[in-house]
Every structure is written in C-alpha cells, then in structure tokens.
Amino acid sequence: MSEDLKYEMVEYSKDVATSINEFSAYELDVFLCLVYVSRSMLDHRKVSETENLKLELPSSMVKKFLTGAHNSRVKKAIENIFDTKVYLKDDKYTKVRHLFEGLDYSSDYKTIDFELKKEYIKLFYNLSGNFTQHKIKEFTSLKSRYAKRIYQIIMSYKNLYKWEFDAIEFRKILDIPDSYGWSDIDVKLMRKIKVELQNNTNISDISLIKEKSGRNITKVTLKWKLSNTEVLEEIDFIEELEEVIEENILERKQLSSESEKLYENYMKMNDAIKKIIYEKAKNYFLEEIGIPKENKTIDKIWKKTEKLYVVKVMKGDI
DNA sequence: ATCTGAACGCAGTGTTTAGG
DNA sequence: CCTAAACACTGCGTTCAGAT
Numbered sequence: 001m002s003e004d005l006k007y008e009m010v011e012y013s014k015d016v017a018t019s020i021n022e023f024s025a026y027e028l029d030v031f032l033c034l035v036y037v038s039r040s041m042l043d044h045r046k047v048s049e050t051e052n053l054k055l056e057l058p059s060s061m062v063k064k065f066l067t068g069a070h071n072s073r074v075k076k077a078i079e080n081i082f083d084t085k086v087y088l089k090d091d092k093y094t095k096v097r098h099l100f101e102g103l104d105y106s107s108d109y110k111t112i113d114f115e116l117k118k119e120y121i122k123l124f125y126n127l128s129g130n131f132t133q134h135k136i137k138e139f140t141s142l143k144s145r146y147a148k149r150i151y152q153i154i155m156s157y158k159n160l161y162k163w164e165f166d167a168i169e170f171r172k173i174l175d176i177p178d179s180y181g182w183s184d185i186d187v188k189l190m191r192k193i194k195v196e197l198q199n200n201t202n203i204s205d206i207s208l209i210k211e212k213s214g215r216n217i218t219k220v221t222l223k224w225k226l227s228n229t230e231v232l233e234e235i236d237f238i239e240e241l242e243e244v245i246e247e248n249i250l251e252r253k254q255l256s257s258e259s260e261k262l263y264e265n266y267m268k269m270n271d272a273i274k275k276i277i278y279e280k281a282k283n284y285f286l287e288e289i290g291i292p293k294e295n296k297t298i299d300k301i302w303k304k305t306e307k308l309y310v311v312k313v314m315k316g317d318i
Numbered sequence: 319a320t321c322t323g324a325a326c327g328c329a330g331t332g333t334t335t336a337g338g
Numbered sequence: 339c340c341t342a343a344a345c346a347c348t349g350c351g352t353t354c355a356g357a358t
Contacts, residue, residue: 025345067336143344179349182323187325210324
C-alpha cells in the first residue's frame with residue numbers, strides 16, 4: 001500500500017455511522033471505498049438532490065484501499081451491499097431501506113455502475129453538519145467488523161470521549177447476535193476491539209460501562225481516549241470541568257513542529273483573515289461534535305482544541 | 319423462596335482472512 | 339490456489355445477586 005493513500009479521508013453523515021446494518025467487515029470496507037471514490041469524482045459539496053446520483057466508478061480506484069481485492073470477491077461484496085437493508089432513524093420511524101437504486105460491477109471488471117437514491121444523497125454529499133470524518137486506510141486496516149463499527153462511532157463523537165446508548169440500540173448498531181450475553185460482549189468483543197484499535201489507530205483505553213435498571217442492563221456508555229492527537233501544548237487544566245469532559249482530555253498534548261509553524265504563520269496574518277480562518281475552524285469543530293447549541297462545556301473543549309482546528313484549516317484539511 | 323439475567327469458563331463448529 | 343490463523347457464532351453448566 002503506497003504512502004500517499006495513508007491520509008486519504010472519507011466523510012459521511014453520522015446517521016450512517018450509527019445506522020443499523022448487517023454489513024460484514026469486508027462489505028463495510030467496500031462500501032466506504034465506494035463513498036470515497038464517488039465523492040472524489042465530483043464536487044461533493046454541490047450535488048443535486050432532485051434526482052438519483054448516477055456515476056461510473058473506476059474499479060481500480062475502489063480497489064486501491066482494499067486488501068484481497070479479487071474481482072469475484074469485490075463483485076460479491078457489491079451485490080451484498082446493494083441487498084443489505086439499512087435502518088435509519090428519524091423522529092418517528094426507524095426506516096428500513098436500501099440505499100442504492102443500482103450497484104453493478106461491469107463484466108470487464110473495469111467500472112462500477114453506482115446509482116444512489118436521491119433521498120440518501122445527503123448522507124454522503126453536501127454535508128453541512130453532523131458528519132464524521134476519518135482516514136479510510138485506518139478504517140480498512142481494522143479486521144473485525146465490530147472494531148470497525150466502534151471506530152465509526154468513536155470518530156463521530158471523538159472529542160466528547162464518551163457516548164451513551166440504549167443497551168438494545170447498542171447491540172443492534174453493532175449487530176451482535178442474541179446468543180451473546182453481556183459478558184460475552186466484554187470478553188469476546190470489547191477486549192479484542194480494544195487491542196485492535198490500540199494497534200491501528202490513536203484510540204485507546206476503550207471501555208463499556210454498563211448501567212442496570214433492575215436486573216437488566218438498559219444503558220451502556222462507551223468511553224475512549226485519544227493518544228498522539230495534536231491538541232495543545234502546555235495547557236494546565238486546573239479548573240474542574242463538567243461531566244462531558246473527563247480527565248482524559250486533560251492530558252498534555254503537543255502540536256507537531258510543522259503544525260506549530262503553521263500556527264505561527266496564522267498568528268502573523270492580518271486580523272480579517274485570521275477571523276475568517278478562526279470562524280471556519282470553529283464551525284467545523286461544532287459540526288464535528290454535532291451539538292447544535294454552544295454551551296459552557298463545549299466552549300471549554302473548544303478553547304483547548306482551537307489551535308488544532310486552526311492548523312487544520314491552514315493545512316486545507318477542512 | 320424462587321426465578322431471572324449477568325458473569326464466567328469451556329468446548330466445539332463454521333467462516334473469513336492473510337500469506338505462502 | 340491452498341492452508342493456518344483469526345474471527346464469528348453456538349451451546350451448556352455453574353455461580354452470584356437482585357427482583358418478585
């Protein structure tokens with residue numbers, strides 16, 4: 001795998017990350033690669049939503065990120081992705097849907113005919129908020145299906161360092177078989193996921209806190225830490241923060257020297273440009289967190305991380 | 319007192335993936 | 339292509355704690 005693919009990012013709505021689906025590990029990879037390639041083929045911020053999105057994707061691009069990309073295997077995965085139901089929640093219903101109008105591998109294996117139903121264009125394109133972003137290579141390097149799904153969830157809410165689920169919902173999102181008891185989830189899933197994410201990503205110390213009401217577990221909270229993230233140097237966190245931020249955000253982290261230079265450049269810019277960059281960074285941060293209203297706690301997180309986001313804007317990542 | 323689900327351990331099968 | 343290893347799943351039995 002060549003180096004230049006390492007930092008390729010894919011973006012999609014958090015509703016996809018937390019949707020219920022039955023994709024296998026390999027299908028998840030193929031699915032995200034399709035999204036990635038389709039987004040790179042057009043201006044993904046300006047896609048018409050009045051008609052289905054039809055594209056012809058070069059299969060070589062899709063296969064670049066995949067391990068074991070034999071045509072027969074890719075073909076089978078594409079067929080399964082087309083078939084697999086996705087459960088999307090809105091206020092009133094959990095909708096059971098197929099996302100694609102068509103998804104076909106050409107007989108010469110050169111292209112993939114891709115037709116996304118118009119109502120789901122907003123899950124992958126024209127993203128203005130509530131979306132998640134992650135490195136596609138990092139995602140495909142995870143082997144277990146459960147690890148991938150946990151990764152998607154964590155990336156959706158990464159700066160919050162925890163996320164709470166209804167217990168049944170959690171099992172559905174991860175598609176855990178009914179035969180698994182909660183302790184099986186601990187022993188057979190979480191332990192492995194923890195190791196896998198620790199080895200392949202900067203996510204560490206994953207834990208699942210279970211909350212009982214009566215005999216039954218009704219709520220679970222997924223917690224995690226991020227290591228080697230570029231956040232801020234020399235912050236002294238003395239003040240006590242509310243529960244959203246636990247001690248784990250309070251670690252000292254450093255910007256790389258390259259990023260530090262970019263930040264210095266930013267500081268030298270004139271105020272008007274600085275303001276534009278600053279606002280862009282902040283908007284991105286708020287979108288990423290997915291919390292519409294600013295509050296004291298969010299503002300505190302922002303203060304700790306604004307430098308990072310400014311650097312991201314400078315790099316053109318945002 | 320009884321019942322139920324969680325926690326834990328164990329044994330075994332089927333499926334997917336990596337690597338020669 | 340094939341094989342070994344890793345992953346995914348099933349089932350069963352025991353112990354424990356809390357609900358009814």
